[in-house]
Amino acid sequence: MTPIKIENPVIEVEDLRFYYGDSRAIHGVDIAFPEKQVTALIGPSGCGKSTLLRCFNRMNDLIDISRVEGKVLLDGQDIYDKNTDIIELRRQVGMVFQKSNPFPKSIYENVIYGLRIAGEKDKSFFDERVETSLKGAALWDEVKDRLHDSALGLSGGQMQRLCIARAIAVNPKVILMDEPCSALDPKSTARVEELIGELRENFTIIIVTHNMQQAARVSDNTAFLFEGNLIEYGLTEQLFVKPQNKQTEDYITGRFG
Amino acid sequence: MFNRTPKEMNKYWRVGEPMVWLSGAALSLTLLSAAILLLVIMVSGLGVFWPSPLQQLELKDGSLLVGMQTQVEETADHSGMRRQYKIANRDLNGLDFRWIDEAQIVSSSTPADLLVLERAEYGDFFGRLQTLEGKPASLDQLRQALHQVETARAGLSELDQRLIEISYRGEQLRLKLLKIDYHQVAANEPQRIELSAEKQAEADEFERLVKVQSERLNRIHARTAVFSDANGQQKEIVLADILKVYTPNTMSSADKARFYVAKLWELVSGEPRESNTEGGLFPAIFGTVMLIFVMSLFSFPLGVIAAVYLREYAKEGLLVRIVRIAVNNLAGIPSIVYGIFGLGFFVYGIGHSIDVVFFPERLPTPTFGTGGLLWASLTLALLTVPVVIVSTEEALGAIPREMREGSYALGATKFQTLLRVLLPMASPGIMTGLILAMARAAGEVAPLMITGVVKLAPTLPIDGNFPFLHLDRKFMHLGFHIYDIGFQSPNVEAAKPMVFVTALLLVLIVLLMSSVAIRLRNKMKKRYTFGTF
Numbered sequence: 148m149t150p151i152k153i154e155n156p157v158i159e160v161e162d163l164r165f166y167y168g169d170s171r172a173i174h175g176v177d178i179a180f181p182e183k184q185v186t187a188l189i190g191p192s193g194c195g196k197s198t199l200l201r202c203f204n205r206m207n208d209l210i211d212i213s214r215v216e217g218k219v220l221l222d223g224q225d226i227y228d229k230n231t232d233i234i235e236l237r238r239q240v241g242m243v244f245q246k247s248n249p250f251p252k253s254i255y256e257n258v259i260y261g262l263r264i265a266g267e268k269d270k271s272f273f274d275e276r277v278e279t280s281l282k283g284a285a286l287w288d289e290v291k292d293r294l295h296d297s298a299l300g301l302s303g304g305q306m307q308r309l310c311i312a313r314a315i316a317v318n319p320k321v322i323l324m325d326e327p328c329s330a331l332d333p334k335s336t337a338r339v340e341e342l343i344g345e346l347r348e349n350f351t352i353i354i355v356t357h358n359m360q361q362a363a364r365v366s367d368n369t370a371f372l373f374e375g376n377l378i379e380y381g382l383t384e385q386l387f388v389k390p391q392n393k394q395t396e397d398y399i400t401g402r403f404g
Numbered sequence: 405m406f407n408r409t410p411k412e413m414n415k416y417w418r419v420g421e422p423m424v425w426l427s428g429a430a431l432s433l434t435l436l437s438a439a440i441l442l443l444v445i446m447v448s449g450l451g452v453f454w455p456s457p458l459q460q461l462e463l464k465d466g467s468l469l470v471g472m473q474t475q476v477e478e479t480a481d482h483s484g485m486r487r488q489y490k491i492a493n494r495d496l497n498g499l500d501f502r503w504i505d506e507a508q509i510v511s512s513s514t515p516a517d518l519l520v521l522e523r524a525e526y527g528d529f530f531g532r533l534q535t536l537e538g539k540p541a542s543l544d545q546l547r548q549a550l551h552q553v554e555t556a557r558a559g560l561s562e563l564d565q566r567l568i569e570i571s572y573r574g575e576q577l578r579l580k581l582l583k584i585d586y587h588q589v590a591a592n593e594p595q596r597i598e599l600s601a602e603k604q605a606e607a608d609e610f611e612r613l614v615k616v617q618s619e620r621l622n623r624i625h626a627r628t629a630v631f632s633d634a635n636g637q638q639k640e641i642v643l644a645d646i647l648k649v650y651t652p653n654t655m656s657s658a659d660k661a662r663f664y665v666a667k668l669w670e671l672v673s674g675e676p677r678e679s680n681t682e683g684g685l686f687p688a689i690f691g692t693v694m695l696i697f698v699m700s701l702f703s704f705p706l707g708v709i710a711a712v713y714l715r716e717y718a719k720e721g722l723l724v725r726i727v728r729i730a731v732n733n734l735a736g737i738p739s740i741v742y743g744i745f746g747l748g749f750f751v752y753g754i755g756h757s758i759d760v761v762f763f764p765e766r767l768p769t770p771t772f773g774t775g776g777l778l779w780a781s782l783t784l785a786l787l788t789v790p791v792v793i794v795s796t797e798e799a800l801g802a803i804p805r806e807m808r809e810g811s812y813a814l815g816a817t818k819f820q821t822l823l824r825v826l827l828p829m830a831s832p833g834i835m836t837g838l839i840l841a842m843a844r845a846a847g848e849v850a851p852l853m854i855t856g857v858v859k860l861a862p863t864l865p866i867d868g869n870f871p872f873l874h875l876d877r878k879f880m881h882l883g884f885h886i887y888d889i890g891f892q893s894p895n896v897e898a899a900k901p902m903v904f905v906t907a908l909l910l911v912l913i914v915l916l917m918s919s920v921a922i923r924l925r926n927k928m929k930k931r932y933t934f935g936t937f
Contacts, residue, residue: 204813206809206812206813209808209809209812211719234815234816234817235815237812237813237814237815238814238815241813241814242809242813244806244809244810244813245806246804246806248804248806248807248809248810249810250807250810250811250824250825251825251828251829251931251932251933252828260811260814260816260824261814261815261816263824264814264815264816264817264820264824265815297931299933310810313810313814314813314814317814317815
């Protein structure tokens with residue numbers, strides 16, 4: 148394993164172990180994510196990459212029998228500390244899911260959902276955020292004339308971009324993406340990938356993907372996980388061209404996984 | 405299928421063709437029974453008000469009979485047919501219906517001068533007009549006189565209204581005095597003296613108005629007409645008692661249609677008469693709708709909140725499983741058991757306690773400690789709450805996990821997620837539960853019979869007197885009405901058409917309420933769910 152040198156880590160993970168009941172799903176992972184870069188987590192199904200991702204905004208808390216040991220530092224603060232405000236944490240660490248999940252509301256209301264639940268009431272602020280977020284998610288031109296129509300009338304790719312707009316509307320530091328393109332057609336996938344490239348200007352992005360070409364296309368760094376262990380982590384071009392580890396090589400050359 | 409090869413037969417069973425046929429047959433059977441049910445009720449119910457010809461029969465013994473034919477059937481000894489006629493004139497004959505063997509009939513005709521009078525008492529009268537206030541008169545003159553009487557009586561309605569108001573005020577004063585008695589206020593207290601004087605004044609005014617009213621009524625009631633039945637027997641009838649006069653033998657189809665519509669309108673808007681066998685059903689319709697409405701007000705929020713707790717907050721475990729089983733079983737308890745519970749707990753328990761605390765001066769006359777709309781609604785709410793709980797739980801459970809996570813991931817609390825995402829998304833399912841609950845509540849009679857329904861309620865649960873909504877009052881209900889007129893009426897034969905009409909109306913109301921709710925649900929479905937599921 149060749150740890151890479153990371154300047155300005157936004158998220159640092161120290162010896163993270165994750166348990167579902169009695170069985171351990173992540174066996175002590177140390178990893179750090181650099182600011183305003185895209186990091187891809189790859190690995191075969193069940194390797195724990197999604198579980199790891201969900202540790203970063205404490206989404207795993209929803210599972211009653213889960214337990215976390217170790218530290219996840221966001222800007223140096225342990226998010227598993229007793230005093231952490233989960234709601235504030237999730238505002239700083241946004242998430243986009245595998246299956247697009249717009250709420251049964253208008254496009255406008257979807258985008259400002261995060262602001263509304265935070266108690267924001269200013270209409271002009273909403274208007275401005277809706278525009279910037281939708282522009283940021285490359286959706287504005289397609290929906291600007293029907294902002295108050297139901298979001299459920301959008302196409303699959305548009306829905307996913309709406310979910311991205313919704314995530315960036317609250318202005319998070321980090322955006323977690325859990326296989327954001329796995330339910331999309333190639334054309335929509337290309338748009339979302341393009342969008343990820345634009346988003347990295349302003350946000351730190353951690354993306355879980357099954358698709359190694361995608362990881363190679365969109366990410367700056369790639370981490371390969373296998374059976375709950377971090378096997379290799381490095382610059383994307385290095386990892387794909389010259390993997391240091393035999394398992395990584397087997398995986399990216401398609402010998403297993 | 406019998407000349408197929410074993411291989412073909414094998415395939416036949418494997419494909420499951422018999423199962424398809426069987427399921428198709430089961431569905432058709434269900435639809436058929438529903439259609440037949442509606443058809444029978446509609447045919448028996450809707451035909452009632454269409455005026456049939458008034459026949460005059462000459463019988464072998466020389467007597468005449470005037471009536472409307474209602475049924476034909478074979479005689480008991482199979483010697484021929486016999487017909488049932490409605491002969492009305494209950495005050496002269498003592499019965500409304502008569503069976504005549506066809507062999508007894510010499511001739512039959514439909515004379516144009518036969519009249520039907522709808523009366524406020526003794527049911528219909530079939531016969532001929534003899535004299536109007538002592539002088540021979542035509543039908544038009546009779547109609548004119550009836551119109552005059554009606555106008556005169558309408559002039560009395562203001563007086564009636566004032567009498568009602570005075571008696572209401574008198575009752576309020578009586579209750580105030582009761583309270584004073586209860587608190588043992590001395591006889592010389594100014595408050596008591598004032599109230600007593602006020603009450604006396606109301607009573608005097610009441611008496612004076614009653615005198616005026618009865619004088620004027622007497623004048624109206626002095627106008628009579630003499631009618632004769634088929635055999636010439638004369639009967640003097642007070643004009644004010646005649647509600648409607650018509651000649652079915654000379655009416656055109658258009659006249660009959662108009663008459664029919666007027667009768668239907670009377671049915672839904674009028675008050676019942678003649679121990680509910682005639683007149684309208686308005687109080688019963690009102691009571692039914694009101695009952696379902698108040699029931700929904702209780703069972704809907706209670707059920708939804710309970711389901712939210714069970715599904716979203718309670719930790720899955722033995723206790724929750726027991727609660728869930730209990731809720732499901734609650735739906736299977738016979739409704740009469742709920743009725744008994746309602747009587748024991750709501751009426752005697754809570755109602756009586758309210759009386760003891762708030763209206764002790766009125767005891768032993770109960771105010772809330774007796775059956776009433778509130779207690780009946782609460783009993784029905786209890787009966788229907790499991791339906792709402794189960795459907796709400798299912799609707800919440802059917803929401804994809806991503807929706808919750810999407811909301812949490814934006815920093816929403818559980819409560820915000822519930823309020824802004826989950827409940828709207830579950831609303832179509834919740835509505836389905838409410839529809840089922842309403843349909844079930846509308847169909848229940850047994851628990852109502854012991855928690856507040858009556859065959860004839862003097863007042864509606866809503867009126868112009870404070871607090872306008874009187875949930876302590878007893879009420880009428882279409883389901884109970886069917887039972888009452890069908891099985892408790894002194895004149896079952898005369899009540900029979902009314903039974904069908906009432907049943908039809910009950911079905912229509914349930915249908916109407918359900919379709920409104922279903923429309924609402926479909927609207928929600930469109931708004932809150934993906935079309936592609």
